[in-house]
Amino acid sequence: MSDMNSKIKKVTKHISQNEGLIFERSSAGKAAYKLPPLDVPEVDAAKVLGSALRDGLGNMPEVSEFEIIRHFTRLSTWNYAIDLGMYPLGSCTMKYNARVNEVVVRMDGLANAHPYLPEKAAQGALRVMKDLSDALIEITGMDAITLQPAAGAHGEMTGIMLVRAYFDAKGEKRRKVLIPDSAHGTNPATAAMCGYQVENLKSNSKGMVDIESLAAQMNEDVAALMLTNPNTLGVFEEDIHKIADLMHAKGGLLYMDGANMNALVGKARPGDFGVDVMHLNLHKTFSTPHGGGGPGSGPVAIKKHLEPYLPTPVIVTKKDGTLGFDYDRPKTIGRVKAFYGNFGMHVRALAYILANGPDGLRQTTEDAVLNANYLRKKLEDVYELPFKSPSMHEVVFSHRLQAANGVKTGDIAKRLIDYGFHPYTTAFPMIVADHGAIMIEPTESEPKEELDLFIDAMRSIAEEAATNPEIILTAPHNARVQRMDEVTANRKPVLRWKPESKSATEKP
Numbered sequence: 113m114s115d116m117n118s119k120i121k122k123v124t125k126h127i128s129q130n131e132g133l134i135f136e137r138s139s140a141g142k143a144a145y146k147l148p149p150l151d152v153p154e155v156d157a158a159k160v161l162g163s164a165l166r167d168g169l170g171n172m173p174e175v176s177e178f179e180i181i182r183h184f185t186r187l188s189t190w191n192y193a194i195d196l197g198m199y200p201l202g203s204c205t206m207k208y209n210a211r212v213n214e215v216v217v218r219m220d221g222l223a224n225a226h227p228y229l230p231e232k233a234a235q236g237a238l239r240v241m242k243d244l245s246d247a248l249i250e251i252t253g254m255d256a257i258t259l260q261p262a263a264g265a266h267g268e269m270t271g272i273m274l275v276r277a278y279f280d281a282k283g284e285k286r287r288k289v290l291i292p293d294s295a296h297g298t299n300p301a302t303a304a305m306c307g308y309q310v311e312n313l314k315s316n317s318k319g320m321v322d323i324e325s326l327a328a329q330m331n332e333d334v335a336a337l338m339l340t341n342p343n344t345l346g347v348f349e350e351d352i353h354k355i356a357d358l359m360h361a362k363g364g365l366l367y368m369d370g371a372n373m374n375a376l377v378g379k380a381r382p383g384d385f386g387v388d389v390m391h392l393n394l395h396k397t398f399s400t401p402h403g404g405g406g407p408g409s410g411p412v413a414i415k416k417h418l419e420p421y422l423p424t425p426v427i428v429t430k431k432d433g434t435l436g437f438d439y440d441r442p443k444t445i446g447r448v449k450a451f452y453g454n455f456g457m458h459v460r461a462l463a464y465i466l467a468n469g470p471d472g473l474r475q476t477t478e479d480a481v482l483n484a485n486y487l488r489k490k491l492e493d494v495y496e497l498p499f500k501s502p503s504m505h506e507v508v509f510s511h512r513l514q515a516a517n518g519v520k521t522g523d524i525a526k527r528l529i530d531y532g533f534h535p536y537t538t539a540f541p542m543i544v545a546d547h548g549a550i551m552i553e554p555t556e557s558e559p560k561e562e563l564d565l566f567i568d569a570m571r572s573i574a575e576e577a578a579t580n581p582e583i584i585l586t587a588p589h590n591a592r593v594q595r596m597d598e599v600t601a602n603r604k605p606v607l608r609w610k611p612e613s614k615s616a617t618e619k620p
């Protein structure tokens with residue numbers, strides 16, 4: 113290895129083949145299948161389908177089976193994955209997706225259950241959803257739940273729609289939702305989408321909600337406070353009871369963004385500290401895959417006073433002891449998702465919960481917090497800690513010390529790729545000065561050996577920032593693709609392949 117790489121312990125250079133687009137591999141007449149001879153009478157498709165008949169597939173790639181396999185296998189080797197190494201993306205809880213989840217979800221009766229099965233024939237699937245609901249209610253300390261939302265952001269929207277329905281039913285026209293300056297961007301987006309004015313709430317020097325500001329801003333025009341706890345700095349809101357009381361005293365509701373439940377499961381229950389409505393991210397806390405954009409799952413748990421407004425259908429135990437769906441709920445906000453939510457995620461999350469059991473889940477929380485604090489301790493002398501409050505399951509540093517040499521959080525993240533790690537979350541939360549956040553969440557999954565390699569990489573980069581900042585500013589060097597023009601990629605994305613002859617004249 114060259115000098116530049118002499119400190120890198122985790123990875124080494126490795127041949128990785130070039131791969132064009134599958135369209136570029138195409139040649140007419142190739143196919144990856146061979147159908148058996150037709151053994152039924154041929155029909156005139158045009159007569160059956162009428163104008164719905166398509167006379168061709170358009171520009172589809174024509175390749176052999178082997179070429180497809182190689183194409184996608186090669187592409188898969190370009191990926192970084194949790195199954196390859198630590199994925200320290202703060203706020204995302206990139207934990208191991210246990211294989212037992214996959215075994216269970218592939219069981220025939222669950223994998224092939226049709227959503228239109230009559231209730232009588234779907235008791236197993238209903239039982240999975242009911243048991244998961246009960247477990248999540250127990251874990252959160254709430255009274256009821258809907259499993260329908262397909263992601264955290266979707267859960268937020270559902271939760272705030274419930275808040276809206278609650279005030280509508282009371283004939284109250286509250287116009288505002290309070291949101292701390294440390295919040296995830298989806299929180300204000302949700303409130304705005306649901307028709308509320310967003311009012312920003314200041315954090316104090318500890319990185320927590322400023323109680324005096326809250327008391328001053330809370331009034332009868334505020335429907336809810338959307339609060340993440342532990343917040344996006346990984347800090348537990350120590351005044352959470354006071355916060356809830358302040359909200360409730362003026363008739364408002366407390367919404368909890370539960371993305372950080374990995375710090376609380378088995379230890380503290382939002383229902384016990386005054387939360388009225390919250391979402392969970394099964395793909396974070398409960399080990400279902402984040403996937404390439406989905407599917408996720410964002411159940412919404414609520415207290416009794418919001419129950420009449422839950423999306424339909426609601427799973428109920430009927431008089432004869434069997435499970436069924438209740439559609440007859442006059443105050444419901446209606447459906448928020450086709451069928452019952454992402455059922456495969458429900459199965460996986462329940463498998464995770466049952467495989468761990470109560471003690472295992474508690475241990476998971478303790479290990480997640482321990483791992484984050486181990487990293488904090490081992491890095492706090494080389495990276496600035498902008499907020500010194502105790503860390504829960506993640507730790508947020510800033511780039512202040514490195515920025516003195518012109519090295520920013522995004523640069524350090526790129527250099528981390530050279531060391532064989534997926535970058536941490538950069539520049540979020542935004543209350544860290546100069547957009548300098550270095551947000552690291554190891555999760556409970558990482559063994560000490562991997563944490564030590566990560567510490568080593570981060571310390572080594574801190575040293576480079578002082579002695580050779582150029583190497584960081586031009587990173588990554590060892591990746592298949594070098595530093596990209598992210599601004600152009602975002603402003604002028606090219607999302608569609610077009611054949612050569614057309615693309616010359618057409619703009620993407």
Ligand SMILES: *Cc1c(COP(=O)(O)O)cnc(C)c1O
Binds near residue numbers: 266
């Ligand atoms: C991940 C996250 C969300 C959004 O959840 P998705 O499942 O990605 O839609 C909201 N808030 C916080 C704090 C998060 O970390």
